[in-house]
Amino acid sequence: MTTAATPLSSLSADDLASRLDDARADYKALQARGLVLDLTRGKPGPDQLDLSEGLLRLPTGHKDSAGVDVRNYGGLEGLTEMRAIFADLLGVDVTNVVCGGNSSLTMMHQVLTALLLKGGPDSPRPWSQEPVVKFVCPVPGYDRHFTMLAEFGIEMLTVPMTPDGPDPVAVRALVADDPTVKGMWIVPTYSNPTGAVCSAEVAAELMAMPTAAPDFRILWDNAYAVHHLTERETKSADALGLAVASGHPNRPIMFASTSKITFAGAGVAALAASTDNKAWYLERLSLASIGPDKVNHLRHVEFFGTADGVRTHMRKHRDLLAPKFEAVDAALSARLGGLGIAEWVAPTGGYFVNLDVMDGTASRVVTLAKEAGIALTPAGAAFPHSKDPNDRNIRLAPSFPALEEVELAMAGVAVCVELAALEKLTS
């Protein structure tokens, strides 16, 4: 972020009024262009999907290394070779890994519903039989995590997301004495939407902290474990190892998938957990599944070979994505740098840019953008019940549009951010 410009807060009323006129003119010009652009959805672009086109001609065989016919029923925990790839990527033992269908969100939902209807291996009773269940939710966070909790009436207690992960002091204070606080969400690596990376220290605190609930769960959604945007490839904290070391092996349940590695809708999801948690999960799953799509597992195994094959592949994604993220930063810096009305951090991985605008103007920015043909994620989406208490957070998703569209859209967004701030400052 450049800082050469004068902060708007130090401008005189006249200067602000004149600047507002300029911003209105710019906005009018923006509207006149008749854009139709979309920065709402963190999904891969077609060029990224093309990187995995080879999958469509695989697998060449239909047996795994043990000779099992992958076309038939069975093999609830997934193909061993596929599990080995995730084990390597997640830094866990292959015996702790289960590979499933095309969506880690589905596995999270299975775990949560099973905790509600049955309880975990260490639960006094099914969570649905508790008078109330609460979850710790770092904010801003992933909207689908929150809607899943809302569906089941689970109360959400927010804690701030710091650059090193959820504020461990705030988390500790919530979980220490209240046995109805049963769990928390975390996106540990390149978090959605702030891009924060949970440090080993924070992870260690979360795994070791005392909790009043004996069956406290940390749903560790490592959706972006290998989704680096720079050459410095961050290593995820070893949640399971830290949990075992601190005597809480059942605390974390890790999730990941190839959704943003191969085909977003046709990848392979994985879960990793302690021996007890895994046995518990498989027992629940055995009632609901005839086994995962092992053909798709073999397809991915043949495509990647090993975890290093995945890492090499991710560098091709990086080459396509990094320029789009640079374009976001450039457009925001160019117009908003130094004005003191917006903050953002260029993330080093993941799929989002977290933009904090002047308090009370995020909804207005989204509306202005919409009326100029630029779709943004609704303000507040990154908070429980979609309510941002400060109305300042906007999640930008630059992966899907083409680079020139990102540039156009972000130049427009910058106009809207400034206009909304000036409207507020002059009102």
Place this chain on the structure above:
Amino acid sequence: MTTAATPLSSLSADDLASRLDDARADYKALQARGLVLDLTRGKPGPDQLDLSEGLLRLPTGHKDSAGVDVRNYGGLEGLTEMRAIFADLLGVDVTNVVCGGNSSLTMMHQVLTALLLKGGPDSPRPWSQEPVVKFVCPVPGYDRHFTMLAEFGIEMLTVPMTPDGPDPVAVRALVADDPTVKGMWIVPTYSNPTGAVCSAEVAAELMAMPTAAPDFRILWDNAYAVHHLTERETKSADALGLAVASGHPNRPIMFASTSKITFAGAGVAALAASTDNKAWYLERLSLASIGPDKVNHLRHVEFFGTADGVRTHMRKHRDLLAPKFEAVDAALSARLGGLGIAEWVAPTGGYFVNLDVMDGTASRVVTLAKEAGIALTPAGAAFPHSKDPNDRNIRLAPSFPALEEVELAMAGVAVCVELAALEKLTS
């Protein structure tokens, strides 16, 4: 079943003793052969899986007819063309169909857990908040239906399965006055394991009958809708149409899949239901899924083209399966025909032969078979909590072994059935 032989019950004690000696000698000879055969699992044979080998080179494109990139996220209800194929096969409108992942069992589990945690669109409250929930279970039936209910503590009330479907008088008596009876299972076409086909009349009664529960559900698991073993291709009863006609549109939820059409573990599952039920299901599903594997949908659409493509394909399965089912009938008839110690019906479709042996001997038959190297499904598996009150039911699954293995295994099973009966008659 031939009837030339003398019923064992009319033999003298001496004749029975002599016959027992013969059967023991035959059993000893059987054991001496050192067989390793398995009739436990209703899964397709490798030759059946080979019929769909073309899938491994599909799809050739990656857009559906509306231009949607099937590789990316989204499209929760599945590819329209795939839904259209199921709509045709199930006799419903395409707007009522949702296509999902690789397992209809998973869709059934989703529906049941959602009913428990949220309740249906017409439920006074979530089922898990009822003091007790009961289900009507036609027996013998599908073991996985029963274990799913057992997982959630749902009480199972059994009714007899007749050749025309569940005994409607017995069902009606259970559901009319007890509001805790919330639903029932049914495999309407070529039922697992009896092969019964629910007639239009029985289906009409089930859809129209008064139920004390306002949110009564019939989980209509049409797993074998097009799995004919003869040229007379039975048409499934129109459950949804009958339900709409009788004013209970939300009563049935239909399930099907291509598991036993293409690849057992890598097919496409479908659900069909009323507008309200479908909207309710999709709303629940939206919390748990980023959309189904649309690449696999397109793969199947390209492979089949239309529902008629499926029908043609199923005749190839029939050609492979029918001889195995004939071998079961032939082996049982050859040794047991007319003895009055076993009953079976050669099914006209599906995957199983239901064998009822002399009361109190099914467990013994399974043990004898096991000790002769022939694995059979545990006695009682087709009943809730695996308890057959008469210990007479055995489910035979001849699809997976090769034809000569089926012949060998069934000749051995016939020996075991006779030996167990003679042991009992002489004890």
